[in-house]
Every structure is written in C-alpha cells, then in structure tokens.
Amino acid sequence: MQTGEPAWIERAERVVMPTYGRLPVTFVRGEGCRLWDDGGRSYLDLAAGIGCCCLGHGHPRLTEAIAAQAARLIQVSNLYCCEPMVAVAEQLCAHSFGDRVFFCNSGAEANEGAIKLARKRSRDRFGPGRYRTLAFHQSFHGRTLATLSATGQEKVWKGFEPTVEGFDFADYGDLDAVEATLTDAHCAILVEPIQGEGGIVVPPAGFLAGLRRLCDERDLTLIFDCVQTGMGRTGKLFCHQHEGVTPDVMTLAKGLGGGVPIGAIVATEAAGTVLTPGTHASTFGGNPLVCAAARVVLELLTDGGVVANAAARGAQLFDGLAVIASRNEAIREVRGRGLMVGVALDRPVAPILDRLRAAGVIALPAGAQVLRLLPPLVISEAEVAEALGAVEQALSEG
Numbered sequence: 001m002q003t004g005e006p007a008w009i010e011r012a013e014r015v016v017m018p019t020y021g022r023l024p025v026t027f028v029r030g031e032g033c034r035l036w037d038d039g040g041r042s043y044l045d046l047a048a049g050i051g052c053c054c055l056g057h058g059h060p061r062l063t064e065a066i067a068a069q070a071a072r073l074i075q076v077s078n079l080y081c082c083e084p085m086v087a088v089a090e091q092l093c094a095h096s097f098g099d100r101v102f103f104c105n106s107g108a109e110a111n112e113g114a115i116k117l118a119r120k121r122s123r124d125r126f127g128p129g130r131y132r133t134l135a136f137h138q139s140f141h142g143r144t145l146a147t148l149s150a151t152g153q154e155k156v157w158k159g160f161e162p163t164v165e166g167f168d169f170a171d172y173g174d175l176d177a178v179e180a181t182l183t184d185a186h187c188a189i190l191v192e193p194i195q196g197e198g199g200i201v202v203p204p205a206g207f208l209a210g211l212r213r214l215c216d217e218r219d220l221t222l223i224f225d226c227v228q229t230g231m232g233r234t235g236k237l238f239c240h241q242h243e244g245v246t247p248d249v250m251t252l253a254k255g256l257g258g259g260v261p262i263g264a265i266v267a268t269e270a271a272g273t274v275l276t277p278g279t280h281a282s283t284f285g286g287n288p289l290v291c292a293a294a295r296v297v298l299e300l301l302t303d304g305g306v307v308a309n310a311a312a313r314g315a316q317l318f319d320g321l322a323v324i325a326s327r328n329e330a331i332r333e334v335r336g337r338g339l340m341v342g343v344a345l346d347r348p349v350a351p352i353l354d355r356l357r358a359a360g361v362i363a364l365p366a367g368a369q370v371l372r373l374l375p376p377l378v379i380s381e382a383e384v385a386e387a388l389g390a391v392e393q394a395l396s397e398g
C-alpha cells in the first residue's frame, strides 16, 4: 500500500458497482495454495477464486502457456479456426461422453446456451409448445435473465421479475417430485450433480440415474451443470463419472481455465449439432489465449496426477473434518465429495470466515450457515493438515 493514497478498497467503494460486499483484504500475489496481501501477509487459500484456480496460483506451466500465447495471438473471433480451441475441444471429448463443444466465457453463458440448445432441439423435432426446463429448488445456474430464472433461490431473481418463462422446480434429490412436475411441455432437465451455491448438497445415490431414465423415456435433454463440480473438483474429472451416468449436455466454466475466464458446453453428437450457424455465438468464446490455458489445465488434470491428488486430499479433509465434528457441536454435517466440501454449522458462517481470515486462511460460505472449502486441487498433505487445524481453532472460538 502506498502511503498518502487511500487504500484500494476505499477507492473501489467509490468507482466499482456495489454488487459485492468486498472483504477488507487486497491480494496482490499468489503461489501454489498461498496468497499475499498488499501488506505482505500470506494466507492459505481454500477458496481458489471460487473453485477456479484448480492448479493453484502462479503454476509455471500455466503462466508460461498464457504468456507465450499472449505474445503469439490473443483473439481472432470465431469466424476463423484456431489451433488452441480445437485442441481443447478434442481433449474435452476424449475425456468425457461428449462429441461436440461450444466455447463461451462463463458458467452463466454456458448454461444460457445449454437452455437454448434444449429448446431448439425440441422445437426442431417436436414443434413449438415443448420448451419448458425442469430445474431444482436451491439450485444455482447464473445471473443472466434465463439462468437466474432457472435458479431455485428467490434471492437470486427477486427484483428482476418478470423472470424468463418456462422453468419449473422440484425438490433436489426427489425423483417422485420430478416425475410429478414433468409435463408434455418439458424439453429438458437442468441439474447440478452436487449443488454448490445452494449449500454443497449431495443427492441420494441413484438420483442422477433416475433423471437419465426419465429423460430417455420422454425424449428430454438432460443437462448437467458441472460448472462447479467439473474439472476434477470432486476427485473425478467430471462428477457424474462417480455414478456412471452421462448427460446429453454438460456445462463447464470455473476450473476449466485455471483462473482465466472460459466456459464450455459439451454435448453428444445428437445434441451438439442442433445449434447451427446463426443460431448461437460468442465473440470471445474459446479465443486462443483462454484455450492455451485450458489446454494446460486439461493436460495436467488428465495426465498429471492432479485429479488423483484431489481425491486423496479430499479423503484426508473429510476424515479430518469427521474427527473435528466428533468433538465440536457447532458442526451439523460434513457434505460433498473430493475437494468440494461443505461444513454445515448450527450458527452463521460469517464470523467463522472472519476468524479464519484473521488467522491467515481464506475460505468461502455456501449460504448463511455452511462453510465451503474449494482449495486448489494441487493442495498438499501438509496444507490440508494446516487447513484442518485452522478450521478446528476457528470453530472452537465459538
């Protein structure tokens, strides 16, 4: 911080829209799972830019690839073909159910496109009138008008009504409720394999397979929103691989670029050929710069032991949290999979997060009473042990 000038946070309060209640810390540098603030203080990062920095900060391969691509070519638009985009599409298809990829810039944009895809697919095959998407209470799919309309949390859409027409909601995990809600007007089911923003909620075993069956029976497009659960976060490259269930369409963002903004829609051949020239587009989508980053992320995730590390460190984290829960009554439940962890508390999480930050540890909330941990997937055994110690200490202070 420069003396004589107001702190960045004060300057931000004057010129940046107040959409976030910004915390009183300004990060200037990162390396691995560590962040440094403008006062030179270091923090253990269990948030990873909300699950984006899967390779941690300053990963040499990632930064080298971004710098080299920036020097070579940053943007040419989708009117032309570019090597990095094709390479990432091939990597995504090689390691998933997918045959076709559309690139965009965020999770919301990916979900927006997936909703359009499902409507168009149904209209092409069955004509108008069959356009509704079934989504779930407590879900989160983004902040654009269609994706907030697909989000089953009032706080996300309140004040922006009328919401986009064509979304219905069922209780997450309840197949009977899904079946009771579906009508002849539906074309798709949109679901997070684990609900993220809604509190790290894992559905009962068989739920995703049940949705697959309902979609097959009724010719619906099954869309998995893997924006948070994807890219190794749960200890598999994609969360549904734990269950052996495949969707028709999945959406990705967050971890895909290791911190640079890139989103994607991955689809089967049948679903992935619906959006034809002129029907959908994105100016920046999959530009050479962001795809150079995603290429390295995919290489290291599929061939670099990063996903195996996420599974092993996730197991260590869950074991440690179970021990802490056994001696601290503030913990109601520990939920999630791999390095997507929710610690449901009997009290507000905000003071716990403040205490963790004061102790040099950065974590996240998921709703008012859930402590959410989304560390970089490269976190070490010693760092997980450090995280566990800090969480136990913060909880023991009331």
Ligand SMILES: *Cc1c(COP(=O)(O)O)cnc(C)c1O
Pocket (backbone or CB within 6 Å): 105, 106, 107, 108, 109, 111, 140, 141, 142, 143, 192, 196, 197, 225, 226, 227, 228, 229, 253, 254
């Ligand atoms: C974060 C998130 C989104 C929105 O992603 P943005 O990149 O912020 O638009 C959508 N779905 C899920 C499941 C998410 O976690």
